[in-house]
Amino acid sequence: MSVEKITMPQLGESVTEGTISSWLVGVGDQVNKYDPIAEVMTDKVNAEVPSSFTGKITELVANEGDTIEVGELICYIEVEGSSDTSSDAGSSNSDEQPKEETNEESKDQSMKKRYSPAVLKMAQEHDIDLNQVDGSGRGGRITRKDLEKLIQSDHVPSKSASKQEKSQTESFATPQQDVSKPADMPTTQAGDVEVPVSGVRKAIAQNMVKSTTEIPHAWMMVEVDVTELVNMRDELKDEFKRKEGFSLTYFAFFVKAVAQALKEFPELNSTWAGDKIIQKQDINLSIAVANDNQLFVPVIKNADEKSVKGIAKDIVDLATKARNGKLTNDDMQGGTFTVNNTGSFGSVQSMGVINHPQAAILQVESIVKRPVYMNGMFAARDMVNLCLSLDHRILDGLVCGNFLSRVKEILENMSKDNTSVY
Amino acid sequence: MPVMSYIQAVTQAMREEMQRDEKVFVLGEDVGKKGGVFKATDGLYDEFGEQRVIDTPLAESAIAGVGIGAAMYGMRPIAEMQFADFIMPAVNQIISEASRIRYRSNNDWSCPITIRAPYGGGVHGALYHSQSVEAVFANQPGLKIVMPSNPYDAKGLLKAAIRDEDPVLFFEHKRAYRLLKEEVPEDDYVIPIGKADVKREGDDITVITYGLCVNFALQAAEKLEEEGISTHILDLRTVYPLDQEAIIEAAKKTGKVLLVTEDNKEGSVMSEVSAIISENCLFDLDSPVQRLAGPDVPAMPYAHTMEKFFMVSPDKVEAAMRDLAEF
Numbered sequence: 001m002s003v004e005k006i007t008m009p010q011l012g013e014s015v016t017e018g019t020i021s022s023w024l025v026g027v028g029d030q031v032n033k034y035d036p037i038a039e040v041m042t043d044k045v046n047a048e049v050p051s052s053f054t055g056k057i058t059e060l061v062a063n064e065g066d067t068i069e070v071g072e073l074i075c076y077i078e079v080e081g082s083s084d085t086s087s088d089a090g091s092s093n094s095d096e097q098p099k100e101e102t103n104e105e106s107k108d109q110s111m112k113k114r115y116s117p118a119v120l121k122m123a124q125e126h127d128i129d130l131n132q133v134d135g136s137g138r139g140g141r142i143t144r145k146d147l148e149k150l151i152q153s154d155h156v157p158s159k160s161a162s163k164q165e166k167s168q169t170e171s172f173a174t175p176q177q178d179v180s181k182p183a184d185m186p187t188t189q190a191g192d193v194e195v196p197v198s199g200v201r202k203a204i205a206q207n208m209v210k211s212t213t214e215i216p217h218a219w220m221m222v223e224v225d226v227t228e229l230v231n232m233r234d235e236l237k238d239e240f241k242r243k244e245g246f247s248l249t250y251f252a253f254f255v256k257a258v259a260q261a262l263k264e265f266p267e268l269n270s271t272w273a274g275d276k277i278i279q280k281q282d283i284n285l286s287i288a289v290a291n292d293n294q295l296f297v298p299v300i301k302n303a304d305e306k307s308v309k310g311i312a313k314d315i316v317d318l319a320t321k322a323r324n325g326k327l328t329n330d331d332m333q334g335g336t337f338t339v340n341n342t343g344s345f346g347s348v349q350s351m352g353v354i355n356h357p358q359a360a361i362l363q364v365e366s367i368v369k370r371p372v373y374m375n376g377m378f379a380a381r382d383m384v385n386l387c388l389s390l391d392h393r394i395l396d397g398l399v400c401g402n403f404l405s406r407v408k409e410i411l412e413n414m415s416k417d418n419t420s421v422y
Numbered sequence: 423m424p425v426m427s428y429i430q431a432v433t434q435a436m437r438e439e440m441q442r443d444e445k446v447f448v449l450g451e452d453v454g455k456k457g458g459v460f461k462a463t464d465g466l467y468d469e470f471g472e473q474r475v476i477d478t479p480l481a482e483s484a485i486a487g488v489g490i491g492a493a494m495y496g497m498r499p500i501a502e503m504q505f506a507d508f509i510m511p512a513v514n515q516i517i518s519e520a521s522r523i524r525y526r527s528n529n530d531w532s533c534p535i536t537i538r539a540p541y542g543g544g545v546h547g548a549l550y551h552s553q554s555v556e557a558v559f560a561n562q563p564g565l566k567i568v569m570p571s572n573p574y575d576a577k578g579l580l581k582a583a584i585r586d587e588d589p590v591l592f593f594e595h596k597r598a599y600r601l602l603k604e605e606v607p608e609d610d611y612v613i614p615i616g617k618a619d620v621k622r623e624g625d626d627i628t629v630i631t632y633g634l635c636v637n638f639a640l641q642a643a644e645k646l647e648e649e650g651i652s653t654h655i656l657d658l659r660t661v662y663p664l665d666q667e668a669i670i671e672a673a674k675k676t677g678k679v680l681l682v683t684e685d686n687k688e689g690s691v692m693s694e695v696s697a698i699i700s701e702n703c704l705f706d707l708d709s710p711v712q713r714l715a716g717p718d719v720p721a722m723p724y725a726h727t728m729e730k731f732f733m734v735s736p737d738k739v740e741a742a743m744r745d746l747a748e749f
Contacts, residue, residue, distance in 0.1 A: 116677070116707060116709060117704050117705045117706070117707050117708075118705060118706050118708040119708060121705040121706075137749055141749070143708055143749075144677045144706075144708035145626065145708075
């Protein structure tokens with residue numbers, strides 16, 4: 001019998017701490033290796049901490065609500081037999097393995113911030129931000145050779161660049177500090193409810209401040225006649241639901257149309273990088289999914305390569321995961337443009353805040369029946385507003401107008417005759 | 423090019439020097455008719471006669487003393503200690519006389535003697551037949567200590583030692599005598615004393631060592647290469663005075679240094695190498711300087727298991743090298 005420590009695992013490359021939202025086990029509980037023992041909330045995702053050992057929980061060191069640094073102790077577990085497992089895990093892992101999946105091995109980052117003189121010297125000479133470097137040495141230590149390889153590869157994570165960026169946002173964004181520490185602390189009166197700002201809420205707040213202070217937003221809207229699309233979808237939806245087991249939503253068609261138009265207007269599928277604009281090859285569409293008081297933007301990867309059905313399925317999967325708090329880091333990464341389904345709660349017009357560092361966000365509003373004058377008479381048509389917020393550093397009205405026109409054209413020409421959901 | 427063992431290379435060097443310069447002569451216990459207990463002087467008695475290959479009494483102080491006197495009078499003696507362990511009675515002669523005479527006489531006198539002695543364990547020899555003694559002499563200015571790691575170096579360095587104008591202690595690893603064989607040129611070549619030699623180029627870790635341990639390190643490096651670990655190996659060849667430039671260069675090359683000696687760890691030659699590295703290479707170091715050496719107990723146990731415990735071996739070197747590479 002020996003008592004082992006379970007520590008806060010690395011839940012993502014950039015994640016440094018996590019908040020224990022709830023314990024799934026209590027003192028005295030018997031757990032198997034890989035069983036979930038706690039739910040942890042980070043500013044990126046909610047995740048479960050798997051047990052590194054089979055044994056009996058002897059002490060919960062961290063309390064619910066505590067924010068614990070990665071690698072810090074959260075509980076003790078009594079393990080039968082010797083402590084072979086832990087030493088095995090340390091020594092047998094000389095090969096480079098994908099970090100994310102080897103939860104157990106990658107969590108030993110005890111040497112990550114122990115820098116040798118050689119490493120410090122090289123970091124200074126080449127202006128390397130060591131926080132952004134992965135170490136291949138024991139306990140995650142950054143070795144001299146890691147830096148030599150990095151310098152040769154020419155992808156040096158520069159300290160001054162990130163500092164510059166930081167100071168830039170800081171100068172733009174004095175209100176940013178208000179997010180965590182308001183200058184004039186509002187007081188609470190009797191009956192008021194205090195909701196602590198933590199985890200995802202904190203991240204949302206910071207991202208919004210960053211987006212609105214750093215990105216000069218401009219806004220435009222077009223009106224689209226989607227009568228044919230509505231007819232088509234009405235005709236297909238019941239059979240689709242029966243065959244596929246999930247609903248065929250309007251939103252999937254809009255995402256499809258946007259992906260198609262982005263292929264023709266790569267200017268909108270881009271990001272601001274200081275002295276240059278990077279136009280992305282992949283079209284990965286972030287979609288906004290809300291859950292009580294939390295907002296997630298999971299990503300439909302390579303939306304341009306998917307059918308309407310494929311997109312509809314991704315939307316259902318991501319939304320389900322978001323509601324259950326099961327979104328992974330991978331689900332959230334790599335978005336290049338955001339499509340926001342504001343129509344789902346009845347909005348007919350809204351101005352989106354751009355999802356930093358993307359170039360634009362498109363809001364799909366409610367589809368409403370309206371009398372429209374066409375072909376010399378009034379007709380009841382299904383109309384929808386598309387609202388686009390754009391980063392005016394990257395984009396101007398003309399290209400965005402053309403883009404919206406193209407989206408409009410695609411949508412208005414979607415009909416049973418020329419569009420397949422498969 | 424003939425293949426020679428380490429000891430044949432030693433014999434060959436003495437033969438060539440005795441042929442080249444008639445001032446060169448050999449003295450020691452059983453070096454004459456018997457040709458030495460290890461056969462290092464085999465054939466020299468027959469070739470050069472009893473005047474130049476002299477059997478001495480069992481008195482190491484006298485062997486050193488006679489040699490030193492002859493050297494000061496212009497001869498080129500090669501004195502053999504049957505085992506390095508037996509050198510202790512001659513320490514006063516070597517340190518107080520041989521190493522000091524040039525300084526003490528204001529450069530009027532010198533002492534070009536070579537003292538050969540087999541050192542090292544792994545031969546089931548126990549105390550008196552297995553110890554490393556270089557550290558005893560490695561802080562005596564005026565002395566030079568040479569410890570070759572292979573037959574080629576043994577020949578070139580011994581010839582350099584014999585021709586050197588100052589006293590040289592020449593320690594040969596007795597286990598290497600018949601273990602190491604390689605092609606050795608028959609022509610007259612000399613390897614400069616005081617120069618270390620890169621025996622293998624690499625960029626993950628640096629191993630600095632000398633004597634038989636060089637061979638261990640080379641074996642281990644070969645294995646580690648398959649695991650993707652690249653080893654840089656520096657053979658000191660001369661352990662006093664040290665080739666500081668080469669040590670610094672080798673240490674800076676990888677920033678991860680393992681020092682290997684068969685001698686007891688504390689106060690060994692490697693302690694000095696470590697000090698040189700820390701004085702000069704701080705900002706290139708990527709790990710603490712590591713030493714692999716014998717434990718700090720009297721060498722060498724007689725029981726086979728205990729001898730194995732004491733001795734540095736290819737496996738131990740390999741483990742230490744891997745450990746450092748993973749740091």
